[in-house]
Amino acid sequence: MTPMTHLSEIPAAVKGLSHKRMAVAYGEDAHTLQAVERAVKEGIVDAVVVGAKRTITEIAGECGVDTKLFEVMDVEGEMPSVKAAVKLVRDGSAHMLMKGLAHTDNYMRGILDKETGLLPEGGTLSHVAVFDIPGYPRLLVLSDAAVIPLPTLLQKVAITKYAIRVANSLRVEIPKIAFLSASENVLKFPSSQEAAILTGMAVRKQFGNVLAEGPLSIDLALFPEVSDIKGFKGRVRGDADVLIVPDIDCGNVLYKVIVRFAKAETAAMVTGTTAPCILSSRGDSDDSKFYSIALGALNA
Amino acid sequence: MEIRTFDQLLEEAKKRGRKKLAVAFPEEVSLHAALLAHEAGIAAPVLVGVPDKIRELLVQAGADPDAFEIEEADSPAEACAVAVALARDDKADVILKGGAQTAQMLHAVLDKENGIRVSKVLSECSLYEDTRVRHSLLAVVDGGILVAPTLDEKVEAIRNTVNVYHKLGYENPKVAVLAAVETVTDKMPCTEDAAIITRMWERGQIKGCVVDGPLALDNAISPRAASIKGIGGEVAGVADILIVPDIEAGNLLGKSMTYFAGFTSAHVTIGARKPILVPSRADDGRTKLMSVALGIVAYYQEEL
Numbered sequence A: 001m002t003p004m005t006h007l008s009e010i011p012a013a014v015k016g017l018s019h020k021r022m023a024v025a026y027g028e029d030a031h032t033l034q035a036v037e038r039a040v041k042e043g044i045v046d047a048v049v050v051g052a053k054r055t056i057t058e059i060a061g062e063c064g065v066d067t068k069l070f071e072v073m074d075v076e077g078e079m080p081s082v083k084a085a086v087k088l089v090r091d092g093s094a095h096m097l098m099k100g101l102a103h104t105d106n107y108m109r110g111i112l113d114k115e116t117g118l119l120p121e122g123g124t125l126s127h128v129a130v131f132d133i134p135g136y137p138r139l140l141v142l143s144d145a146a147v148i149p150l151p152t153l154l155q156k157v158a159i160t161k162y163a164i165r166v167a168n169s170l171r172v173e174i175p176k177i178a179f180l181s182a183s184e185n186v187l188k189f190p191s192s193q194e195a196a197i198l199t200g201m202a203v204r205k206q207f208g209n210v211l212a213e214g215p216l217s218i219d220l221a222l223f224p225e226v227s228d229i230k231g232f233k234g235r236v237r238g239d240a241d242v243l244i245v246p247d248i249d250c251g252n253v254l255y256k257v258i259v260r261f262a263k264a265e266t267a268a269m270v271t272g273t274t275a276p277c278i279l280s281s282r283g284d285s286d287d288s289k290f291y292s293i294a295l296g297a298l299n300a
Numbered sequence B: 001m002e003i004r005t006f007d008q009l010l011e012e013a014k015k016r017g018r019k020k021l022a023v024a025f026p027e028e029v030s031l032h033a034a035l036l037a038h039e040a041g042i043a044a045p046v047l048v049g050v051p052d053k054i055r056e057l058l059v060q061a062g063a064d065p066d067a068f069e070i071e072e073a074d075s076p077a078e079a080c081a082v083a084v085a086l087a088r089d090d091k092a093d094v095i096l097k098g099g100a101q102t103a104q105m106l107h108a109v110l111d112k113e114n115g116i117r118v119s120k121v122l123s124e125c126s127l128y129e130d131t132r133v134r135h136s137l138l139a140v141v142d143g144g145i146l147v148a149p150t151l152d153e154k155v156e157a158i159r160n161t162v163n164v165y166h167k168l169g170y171e172n173p174k175v176a177v178l179a180a181v182e183t184v185t186d187k188m189p190c191t192e193d194a195a196i197i198t199r200m201w202e203r204g205q206i207k208g209c210v211v212d213g214p215l216a217l218d219n220a221i222s223p224r225a226a227s228i229k230g231i232g233g234e235v236a237g238v239a240d241i242l243i244v245p246d247i248e249a250g251n252l253l254g255k256s257m258t259y260f261a262g263f264t265s266a267h268v269t270i271g272a273r274k275p276i277l278v279p280s281r282a283d284d285g286r287t288k289l290m291s292v293a294l295g296i297v298a299y300y301q302e303e304l
Helices: A007-015 A030-041 A053-063 A078-091 A104-112 A153-169 A190-203 A218-222 A224-230 A248-260 A286-299 B006-015 B028-039 B051-060 B076-088 B102-110 B151-167 B189-202 B217-221 B223-228 B247-259 B285-299
Strands: A020-025 A045-051 A071-074 A096-099 A126-132 A140-143 A176-180 A211-216 A242-244 A265-271 B019-024 B043-049 B069-072 B094-097 B123-130 B136-141 B174-178 B210-215 B241-243 B264-270
Touching: A007 A126, A007 A265, A007 A286, A020 A030, A020 A078, A020 A286, A030 A045, A030 A053, A030 A096, A030 A286, A045 A053, A045 A078, A053 A071, A071 A078, A078 A096, A078 A104, A096 A104, A096 A286, A126 A153, A126 A248, A126 A286, A140 A153, A140 A248, A153 A176, A153 A190, A153 A242, A153 A265, A153 A286, A176 A190, A176 A218, A190 A211, A190 B189, A211 A218, A218 A224, A248 A265, A265 A286, B006 B264, B006 B285, B019 B028, B019 B076, B019 B285, B028 B043, B028 B051, B028 B094, B028 B285, B043 B051, B043 B076, B051 B069, B076 B094, B076 B102, B094 B102, B094 B285, B123 B151, B123 B247, B123 B285, B136 B151, B136 B247, B151 B174, B151 B189, B151 B241, B151 B264, B151 B285, B174 B189, B174 B217, B189 B210, B210 B217, B217 B223, B217 B241, B247 B264, B264 B285
Parallel strands: A020 A045, A020 A096, A045 A071, A140 A242, A176 A211, A176 A242, B019 B043, B019 B094, B043 B069, B136 B241, B174 B210, B174 B241
Antiparallel strands: A126 A140, A126 A265, B123 B136, B123 B264
């Protein structure tokens, strides 16, 4: 199997799988309804949009979305809608969750609820993003750029496992993982040493069938010519599939730089949950929302 | 040629001619070691202490009381300082601790003004001669000095020991950083240190050797155990140097080899300009002699 090299390959892969149903939490805005419409029309998912039916119908009418494409579950209010959508996933009547107009905090609260949420015992809520960068030969998986501010070593272990699973879903059979830091030398600060420890785990096959290298600077991780110039001999030489960042600051800056400067298309989802949860924001392009739903369906 | 037996080690020491062995405040144990080394033709003892007392001990040991160089010192602490001064001035090649406390000896060695420390840490290198299974020497670091070594101390101890192995003729000694398991887990911090040290080696931050860790003892020294566990690399199964997590592990491992397996050992403290020998009363004669031989070979340099 050849690894996917573009996000546009995901929808076709999803179509080969059993059909997935997506619950949309508080889908009372045009952006969300349009994204749902496209995903359904392109055959990626079925959807049930949770929110006030009257409002949803009204907004759908205004933006020309056909409400016959999806089911509407009539629930009043933001938090009750989030809870109802989460419950659909928890009960197994939906395979994945998508955020609508709900605030991220409320959405997360619904997911994290110990009694009624989607986080399994021992699960680590985190975030995985996939980048399709024009002119770059492979998709890049990045974690965690959005959820855990300062991950502990154990949280990084979990993050890495989720990211590997996503890479596998993109048909990368033996993902190459880069544990990023400022330098490839093992230095005295925590991110460098943790990267060394995580690499040690990978070498001992504690992450399964992967190749890993760290600490690694991002240029060594992504550009073979830099490895050549530096004479760097490692398991990853400019051909990383997965980037694990030291913390959210680094991850978030990297994410936004890749999107803005490298003009990347992205897909992203929340991981660590029992089912994929899509967390797109209004700032995301229509394609990005669509690919995020497709990525979720691929991993559902 | 890689030295793989203590006989070879002794031969190698003999090639250097008699080296000056400063004995700090000799008592029976250290004097015995010094006399053995003298008889073997590898050492010229310089006995540092109270001259009358030393002559008395020599007579008791059946040696000629006038045949040895004696430097006067009134107390064990002073004897340590004198021995260190001799080493510093190249009037001694190896220091042998006698009836002084180990702490007194280290104090003299580490003294900022007059001491002879060169490495960031002093560490002990214990060699065990495996005459049964692998027919080779195996180093355990550190079962004697570094109590609960930090990451940095472990790295320095590796560098110290690798230097010794280069002198023993090993171009690229194989260093296993030991733990209870070969996997990395935050529940056992020494496995994390081992993973970090291995990456440092991969990055060229530790040179002149091959490092892998964490490794459990079995997969460090038994090719069969390593292959069953599927651990590749150049070290697993064939390690020369075992870096243990702490002094308890090193001590138990070393004494197990001595008492259960019956391996002869040799011990040297390294990281100073000259090797320091700290004999134990329980050491047998061969261990005492080989420790002197190890000190001589480990530190011999053509030009200083």
